[in-house]
């Protein structure tokens with residue numbers, strides 16, 4: 001019976017990917033059975049942003065974010081901006097994303113990544129939607145992508161504050177966060193939420209478990225990043241939104257709280273950010 005009181009939000013899931021084409025409806029049914037009441041599907045380019053809106057239009061619990069991923073940043077131009085602006089006016093689009101910096105794959109010149117990221121932060125301010133930020137580093141010791149994101153969003157926050165923007169209190173989320181406690185607290189001080197994914201359930205997740213157990217609970221969001229980053233005990237298999245339950249259970253364990261309370265809190269955190 002306790003199960004009925006669990007409400008969960010999967011704030012990052014690529015439900016539009018082809019890997020879900022054969023059983024998307026069943027996947028969403030399983031998610032609903034696990035207690036998931038909200039799923040955010042971010043785009044990584046224009047076609048996937050459109051697909052995300054399509055799914056959000058079809059399923060009441062699904063919402064969309066639209067944006068160009070840093071690995072696709074070479075496709076950024078004025079017409080992409082115009083398209084995204086148009087997509088953002090759909091009433092089920094609740095964020096701009098995923099956007100950010102990826103120094104791991106290094107697929108796109110940094111200059112182009114920075115240009116697309118900054119332009120989309122500008123679009124988010126213009127259309128009054130929070131951002132979903134992807135950060136990935138190759139240099140794990142110095143984390144230059146994370147440092148650059150923190151510097152760029154700090155400047156953006158100054159702009160928001162000058163414009164008296166409502167986004168000052170809900171600028172966005174650092175998706176699948178992998179920095180240290182100090183980085184997390186720096187982002188939280190700027191008003192950002194911290195997205196927690198499946199790796200928090202892995203045995204060697206010391207940094208993540210420290211973050212989850214020490215930062216302010218109102219900043220935590222639960223995500224799957226499905227089909228990737230599958231939590232224990234399904235590690236290695238395809239991930240799906242219902243598995244966000246394992247992320248919530250692990251956060252609850254680490255903070256010494258009940259899964260009911262953590263689920264309710266992280267779902268409320270997501271609602272406060274995306275206003276869905």
Ligand SMILES: [Zn+2]
Nearest residue numbers: 012042098225
């Ligand atoms: Zn993603």
